Amino acid sequence: MNKAIDAIIKKYHQDRTRLMDILIDTQDAFGFIHESAADQIAETLDISRVDLEQTISFYHFFSQKSRGKYTVYLNDSAVAHMHGRKEVAKAFEKEAGCKFGGVTDDGLIGLFNTSCIGMNDQEPAAIVNGTVFTRLTPFRVKEIIKDIRDGVQVEDMFRASYGDGNNSLELIKAVVNNNIMKKGPVLSSDYTSGEAIKKIITQGPNDVIEEVKTSNIRGRGGAGFPTGLKWDFCRKARGEKKYVFCNADEGEPGTFKDRVIMTERPRLLFEGMAVAAYAIGAEEGILYLRYEYKYLQRFLESILEEMRYNNLLGKNIGGKKGFNFDIRIQFGAGAYVCGEESALIESAEGKRGEPRDRPPFPVEKGYLEQPTIVNNVETLCSVVKVIINGGEWYKKFGTRESTGTKLLSVSGDCRYPGVYEVEWGFSITDILEMVGAEHVQAVQVGGPSGSCIGPNEFERILGYEDLATGGSMIIINNRRDILKDIVLNFTDFFIEESCGSCTPCRTLPVLMKDKLVKIIQNKGVMQDLMDIERWSGIMKANRCGLGHTALNPILSTLKNFRHLYLDKIQKEIEFDTGFRLEEAVKIGKLVTNRN
Amino acid sequence: MSKTIVATTSLAGCFGCHMSFLDIDEKILDLIELVEFNKSPIDDIKNFTKMCDIGLVEGGCCNDENVHVLKDFRAHCKILVSVGECAIMGGLPALRNTVPLQECLEEAYLNGPSVAGNNESGIIPNDPELPVILNKVYPCHEVVRMDYHLPGCPPRAELIWDALYALVTGDPLKLPYEVVKFD
Numbered sequence: 001m002n003k004a005i006d007a008i009i010k011k012y013h014q015d016r017t018r019l020m021d022i023l024i025d026t027q028d029a030f031g032f033i034h035e036s037a038a039d040q041i042a043e044t045l046d047i048s049r050v051d052l053e054q055t056i057s058f059y060h061f062f063s064q065k066s067r068g069k070y071t072v073y074l075n076d077s078a079v080a081h082m083h084g085r086k087e088v089a090k091a092f093e094k095e096a097g098c099k100f101g102g103v104t105d106d107g108l109i110g111l112f113n114t115s116c117i118g119m120n121d122q123e124p125a126a127i128v129n130g131t132v133f134t135r136l137t138p139f140r141v142k143e144i145i146k147d148i149r150d151g152v153q154v155e156d157m158f159r160a161s162y163g164d165g166n167n168s169l170e171l172i173k174a175v176v177n178n179n180i181m182k183k184g185p186v187l188s189s190d191y192t193s194g195e196a197i198k199k200i201i202t203q204g205p206n207d208v209i210e211e212v213k214t215s216n217i218r219g220r221g222g223a224g225f226p227t228g229l230k231w232d233f234c235r236k237a238r239g240e241k242k243y244v245f246c247n248a249d250e251g252e253p254g255t256f257k258d259r260v261i262m263t264e265r266p267r268l269l270f271e272g273m274a275v276a277a278y279a280i281g282a283e284e285g286i287l288y289l290r291y292e293y294k295y296l297q298r299f300l301e302s303i304l305e306e307m308r309y310n311n312l313l314g315k316n317i318g319g320k321k322g323f324n325f326d327i328r329i330q331f332g333a334g335a336y337v338c339g340e341e342s343a344l345i346e347s348a349e350g351k352r353g354e355p356r357d358r359p360p361f362p363v364e365k366g367y368l369e370q371p372t373i374v375n376n377v378e379t380l381c382s383v384v385k386v387i388i389n390g391g392e393w394y395k396k397f398g399t400r401e402s403t404g405t406k407l408l409s410v411s412g413d414c415r416y417p418g419v420y421e422v423e424w425g426f427s428i429t430d431i432l433e434m435v436g437a438e439h440v441q442a443v444q445v446g447g448p449s450g451s452c453i454g455p456n457e458f459e460r461i462l463g464y465e466d467l468a469t470g471g472s473m474i475i476i477n478n479r480r481d482i483l484k485d486i487v488l489n490f491t492d493f494f495i496e497e498s499c500g501s502c503t504p505c506r507t508l509p510v511l512m513k514d515k516l517v518k519i520i521q522n523k524g525v526m527q528d529l530m531d532i533e534r535w536s537g538i539m540k541a542n543r544c545g546l547g548h549t550a551l552n553p554i555l556s557t558l559k560n561f562r563h564l565y566l567d568k569i570q571k572e573i574e575f576d577t578g579f580r581l582e583e584a585v586k587i588g589k590l591v592t593n594r595n
Numbered sequence: 596m597s598k599t600i601v602a603t604t605s606l607a608g609c610f611g612c613h614m615s616f617l618d619i620d621e622k623i624l625d626l627i628e629l630v631e632f633n634k635s636p637i638d639d640i641k642n643f644t645k646m647c648d649i650g651l652v653e654g655g656c657c658n659d660e661n662v663h664v665l666k667d668f669r670a671h672c673k674i675l676v677s678v679g680e681c682a683i684m685g686g687l688p689a690l691r692n693t694v695p696l697q698e699c700l701e702e703a704y705l706n707g708p709s710v711a712g713n714n715e716s717g718i719i720p721n722d723p724e725l726p727v728i729l730n731k732v733y734p735c736h737e738v739v740r741m742d743y744h745l746p747g748c749p750p751r752a753e754l755i756w757d758a759l760y761a762l763v764t765g766d767p768l769k770l771p772y773e774v775v776k777f778d
Contacts, residue, residue: 575740577738579733579739584659584729584733585659587697588727588729591696591697591700594723
């Protein structure tokens, strides 16, 4: 029996549903989850060892073997590659003396790839023992590895100044930059904490929901479900308790706006959760925060503490008798699919983050089987402004179908990457001009799960009626090889991030990747393109949104950049498996010295 | 009417599928009425002597000889069937696909517990007569076009018979639910 682990389990009241916290603390304390630790946790929580292992193995940041005293997670996103990730990775391998996916012989340094960590506007970026390093160069890598060998703590490794805004606060101290390029109602500094709460406590919950409905605001995570309607469903649903979740998992590659909101406007976000709680009748709220943003933990917790002190959270909020609500932060441990609301809830309950079958929807049966709303960070922030200024005021922004503003996370080939809060209804051309992008070949709207569009569609507008987006916008100029640099990377991402529950999502992206590689190697034929299109229909059978969109990188470019594929395939023959004997025997001949 | 001509082979397989084929028992008498064999271990014809209608292929490709034979089959058979798990997926031999070939051979001939210290010259078998091992085991359809897949390890005798009978007569193959509910 290890006392430290016992203390961790006790800290979470031996509660099985807090397994994520227990595992995170164990991983943080020991660098990995040792077999004996797993035994102890399983036994104390009275769950089977297999049950525990399936949860551990599901998340990228949990491991059962040591990942080194210093663990480097280098972002593997397409945009990181655009900004020289390859050289940085090489430098890490050379300086550390081990390959990615491994640990140095002395157990000091472990190098690992990881999916987008939400720093696309300052790539290449890595997380070393929980601390974020941005804009890495081979030289900077040399310094970091030297510091590691000299035994310097990661917090003390920064040579340059901290990032802008709150990033330099004592409680954050990160080199991360906000890069706020354009402000609107959400990011505006014209906000006094508690204003919305002061207003709602004079109204009934239904009035709040009506106001939100009037504003026509829709979910900002990407799916665009009307927020007022969601709250209404939840309010009317029957349950002993109700829960407010804020989805801050932000795993879509190229999205980082929630990070900026949480760094600069955390009070706005928490107030939004309190407003939602008042509307649906909840007393508990959970901010589900991706592990990549763990560096914000101390800061966010201090804000929660401050709000409790100011009676904006806790008992009888704002002096309103019976308005009780508090928030806790639940960390994930690296899994894109946990951005899907039902997977997020599963994860918060201490399980693998696998999406649930629906119905029932979370508004009926969510967290711990109780009615639950899950809203995006940006949605909850916008709602506060709706409450303060009124739904009619909010409708003045944007278009008829898409009211209000949207925070765009702009990255890739442009002069001014960063966060832009714009009204819905701008065209892609407008945005490109705003961000200083030239010679643009394509824009990936809405991240890998969205669509890749070319110049002939740049007049389309951002909005639920045309180009819906969760905010990720990756700009690709004409020096890039779209198939190799973008589509292949995105497809690898979906292969990595599939939870594996539904067969089409588990297998088809792998098969399609094989086809894509075959096409890139000039071995493809027309039949391959037809197969891709025909087979992809089965993706509808997947349970969640990730599964539905996992082939979008290929399908959307096959539709919008068909010529790139046609240029690569062999036209004179109808069939080719892509097999080449001379390639297949190469190693066999080499090893046995035969030529 | 001339008989349908059938060829069979076992590539990187264990001959289990062929053995299962022989399990049709007395139907073997019907079989010789129905088809004529060409290149096949069943009649020991080593090389194709004419074009065939149906080729039954057991096993995937683990070396260059398998590839040559498979391509020969494709060139000489109108219809080619992957018979059994190894032909369809690589099967048991494909377990080595997770290990790089060099490591695999070194373990087998130089470092493995049963060889370490006993292979003083440190030679990995390299006689020119030996086929060259491929970088991984390939299922048949990754090498040439295959027309049908007959799953099983091995496929049951009746399934092979029914499939062959259906191909010869052109009648649809009866596939009751029990046979296709593999997942």
